[in-house]
Amino acid sequence: MTKCITPVTFATLVMLACTSPSAHAAQCGSGPGGFEAWKQQFAGEARAKGVGATGISALMAANYASATIAADRGQRSFRLSLDAFLAKRGASTIVARGRQLKQSQAAMFSSIQQRYGVPPGPLLAIWGMETGFGSQHGNQNMLSSIATLAYDCRRPEYFTEQLYAALQLIDRGVLSPSQRGSMHGEVGQTQFLPKNIVAYGTGNLESASGALSSTANFLKAHGWRAGAGYQPGEPNFAAIQEWNAAEVYQQAIALMGRQIDGAP
Numbered sequence: 001m002t003k004c005i006t007p008v009t010f011a012t013l014v015m016l017a018c019t020s021p022s023a024h025a026a027q028c029g030s031g032p033g034g035f036e037a038w039k040q041q042f043a044g045e046a047r048a049k050g051v052g053a054t055g056i057s058a059l060m061a062a063n064y065a066s067a068t069i070a071a072d073r074g075q076r077s078f079r080l081s082l083d084a085f086l087a088k089r090g091a092s093t094i095v096a097r098g099r100q101l102k103q104s105q106a107a108m109f110s111s112i113q114q115r116y117g118v119p120p121g122p123l124l125a126i127w128g129m130e131t132g133f134g135s136q137h138g139n140q141n142m143l144s145s146i147a148t149l150a151y152d153c154r155r156p157e158y159f160t161e162q163l164y165a166a167l168q169l170i171d172r173g174v175l176s177p178s179q180r181g182s183m184h185g186e187v188g189q190t191q192f193l194p195k196n197i198v199a200y201g202t203g204n205l206e207s208a209s210g211a212l213s214s215t216a217n218f219l220k221a222h223g224w225r226a227g228a229g230y231q232p233g234e235p236n237f238a239a240i241q242e243w244n245a246a247e248v249y250q251q252a253i254a255l256m257g258r259q260i261d262g263a264p
Contacts, residue, residue, distance in 0.1 A: 028153040032064040038151045046167055055167035058143055058177035065148040068140060071183035072149065078246040082255075085248045091256055094128035098260040101133065108209055116216035117226025121261030122240060123212050125253045130191040134208060137189070138182030142166065142175065146185035146194065165194035190215045218243065230254055 026041040027034065043056050051059075080088060102109060102120045109120040127133050146166050149159035162185065169175040174197070181187040185194070188205025192214060200218040203210030216224075222242040223235075230236035231254050241250050 026151075028156045029151055030153050032066070035064040035148070035151055039147070042147075042150070042163075046164065049164065051164070051167045052171045054177075055171040058170050059147060059163075059167060061177065062144040062147040063141070064151075065140060065144045068145040068148050068183050068185075069152060072152070072154065078248055080248060082248055082251050086252055086255070089129060089252065091252065094125065095256050095259045097133060098124035098128055098256070102260060105208070108212070112213055112216050113226075116213075116220045116224070118216040118219050118224055119257075119261055121257030121259075122219070122230055122253055123215055123257075124260050125256035126215055126243065127190055127208075127212060128256070129249070129253065130186075131189050134189040134211075137180065137206075138186070138191075139180050140183055140185070142179040142181040142185045142187055142194075143170070143177055145181065145183060149184065162194050165198050169194055169197060188214075215243075231258060 026038050026045060029035065029038060039060060039062065043059055046056060046059065078085075098121070101124060109123070112123065113119055124133075131137055143166055146159055146163050150156055150163040152159075166175065166185070170177055175187070175194070179187055182191055186192060187197075189208055189211035190205070192201065192205055192211075196218060197205065197214075200214050200221060201210075202213045202217050205211045205214060219236075219239040219242075222239040224230075224239040225235055228235040230240060232251060237250070237254060240253050243253070244250060
């Protein structure tokens with residue numbers, strides 16, 4: 001369960017999250033065999049960077065997440081055509097439910113738009129795409145998933161930064177060592193990785209208002225301009241591109257968002 005981040009905590013976490021990945025020296029691996037030795041080495045590096053006893057203890061209890069590695073190697077849906085991707089992800093259901101929530105939660109979305117400039121459509125599209133509007137948060141241990149990906153040789157630099165942020169969040173009590181999430185360690189109703197919790201989290205990510213406000217904050221921080229369009233080729237599409245690197249995902253969010261917001 002996430003907690004609100006105080007300004008002091010936020011500043012501390014940003015400093016840690018911005019640590020250069022070049023300082024990471026623990027040897028990566030391609031299977032579970034070296035994971036325990038890697039944890040021992042990484043723990044020493046983490047202590048040197050200020051991670052406390054709670055974070056280190058959580059790291060040492062982390063397990064090699066074979067399911068995470070399998071998911072990381074098998075993201076086939078991002079290779080589909082846009083039409084096939086929309087069908088696979090249930091776009092028509094997301095749009096229909098999104099329109100209902102836009103009406104029933106009008107006050108919340110109005111408040112978010114007033115503060116961040118982001119209209120309901122893309123937020124609802126992301127919410128529906130990521131967790132089925134909060135119904136499917138994932139059931140993987142967040143820390144085990146991220147530690148496994150930091151150890152794995154495919155993208156160790158990226159997930160090393162996520163792991164340092166996760167350990168500091170655990171130290172501060174913002175995340176629990178038992179926090180459950182999706183296959184790559186994302187948590188909350190719109191699926192934030194730890195480094196993004198540090199930078200853009202505005203409240204409890206397990207609640208709709210906290211998750212959606214945090215998502216709008218992310219988009220605004222990545223250049224979202226109030227009142228500008230968010231379809232491909234329009235100014236705000238670049239912010240959607242920062243949310244997820246897969247082109248078909250970006251196009252789907254823009255299309256579903258437009259339909260939720262009332263355009264054909």
